[in-house]
Amino acid sequence: MDSIIFDLDGTLWDPRETVLASWNKALKNRGMDVELTTEDLTKTMGLQLHEIAQVLFPDLNEQEQIKLMKECSAVEIPYVADNGGELYPHLEQTLKALSQKYRLFIVSNCQEGYIEAFYHYHKLDHYFSDFENPGRTGLSKGENINLVIKRNQLESPIYVGDTQGDRNAARHAGIPFIFAKYGFGNVDDSDDVIEGLDDLVKKFG
Structure with missing residues (x-):
């Protein structure tokens, strides 16, 4: 093992309250008589933006869904950069320990x-070598994992995530999947399980 690739939401932090506040602000700006709840947001964790829109706003057509998500994102990014989220326990200690032995992504x-907003508020970017997302590439999570592997010439990475989508992406990329049991989702199977971030240090540190 030479590297660890992490999912973000539900794996490194819980951003739901911050994201919820920003999205409800965007909906209010639009004049929509809708207020999302934490439960609404939890149902969408791990999905891409167009899939989130289908879950939260099924009555809108595809064009309106895309437009609305762009408006939500325009409010969300600076709001997250200014307010951050709830980091999971032992996050920085874990990253510091692991980064001495592995490259992190x-x-x-x-x-x-x-x-970038996560990095900006919590000042953790120096622990990571690279990152990727569909907002930049238009690719699936599995394809983005492969992109990071190829771009950084990784030989034996693992992926750590908390949803079935994460598990499927790791399988697509052909790398081991570690299930973050404390996160938002459940999975059919995994190569290993962690109850908290510090378990990574105990297992691989």
Whole structure:
């Protein structure tokens, strides 16, 4: 093993309250009489933006869904950069320990600017060598994992995530999948399980 690729939401942090506040602000700006809840947002974790729109706003046509998600993102990115999210316990200690032995990466199903907002607020970017998302590439998570592997010439990476989509992406990329059990989702199977981020240090540190 030479590297660890992480999912972001539900794996490194819980951004739901911040994202929820920003999206509800965008909906209010649009004049929509809708207020999303934490439960609404949890149902969409791990999905790409167009899939989130289908779940949250099924009554809108595809064009309106895309337009609305762009408006939400325009509010969300600076809001996340200014307010951050809830980091999971032992995150920085874990990243510091692991980065001394492995190269670290993030591949998330988010829009362009979101990972940068996470970096900006929490000042953790120096632990990571690279990142990728469909907002930049238009690719699936599995394809983005492969892109990061190829771009950084990784030989034996693992992927850490918390949803079935993460598991499927790791399988697509042909690399081991570590299930973050504390996150938002469930999976059919995994190569290993962690109950908390510090378990990574115990297993691989």
